[in-house]
Amino acid sequence: MSPRFPLIALMLIAGCAPAADPAGNATAENATPDNATPDNAAATPAAQAAADAGDAEPAQPGIRDAWIRLPAIAGRPAAAYFTIVGGAADDAVVAVTSPAFARAELHETVEENGVTRMQMGARVPFTAGARLDLAPGGRHVMLFDPTGALKPGGTAELTVAFANSPNVTVKAELRAPSGQATDHGSAHGGSH
Known part of the structure; x- marks a missing residue:
């Protein structure tokens, strides 16, 4: 046996162990599966797909920050x-439904000759990748005839139907007429 064999074997054994910092912790450069870090761990197919997507716009439109202003009266x-x-293509909201209400209508607040009024609309178009707010004083959904008792702080489902994309169902926060999550005794309502 060569006198160099023990030295070579020692070098090979030392090279297999993860490097350690002064405190004895494994470092990311030589992490093993038992102490793998996100930088060097093998990603699951779902995690890899999410990482590959990055900030790309979603294929389908989505709904965010849904809330319902309950009536004062x-x-x-x-x-x-x-x-x-908006998703990857132009689309339009064509209807909204809710099991908490008997009927829903798309509306828009418009001003004509100095008079503000609501007008029922058939659809709400939007462009690919755009963000469009349905907000007080503008476009909104009128919800008629609640099917049960609704209280501020609760939630109700809204299903948004699109012209060219699958429906999206979300939970909408129920708010007092003041627009707050709880009423705190407010006796007056706000505009729709």
């Missing part, structure tokens, strides 16, 4: 608001 309609996040 019983028997009056509620109003729903949300942000549409």
Whole structure:
């Protein structure tokens, strides 16, 4: 046996162990599967797909920040608001439904000759990748005839139907007529 064999064997054994910092912790450069870090760990197919997508726009439109302003007076309609996040292609909201209400209508607040009024609309078009807010004083969804007791702080489902994309169902936060999550005794309502 050559006198160099033990030296070579020692070098090979030392090279297999993960490098350690002064505290004895393995470093990312030589991490093993037992102490792998996100930088060198093998990604699952789902994680890899998410990483590959990065900041790319979603293929389908989405709905964010949905909320419903409950009416100040019983028997009056509620109003729903949300942000549409456009997908990879132009599209349009064509309907909104909710099991918490008997009927829903798309509306827009318009001003003509100094008079502000609501007008029912058939659809809300949006462009690919755009963000469009349905907000008080503009486009919104009027919700008529609640099917049960609704209270601020709760939630209700909204299903948004698109012209060219699958429906999206979200939970919308129920807010008091003031637009707050709880009413705190407010007796007046806001505009839809």
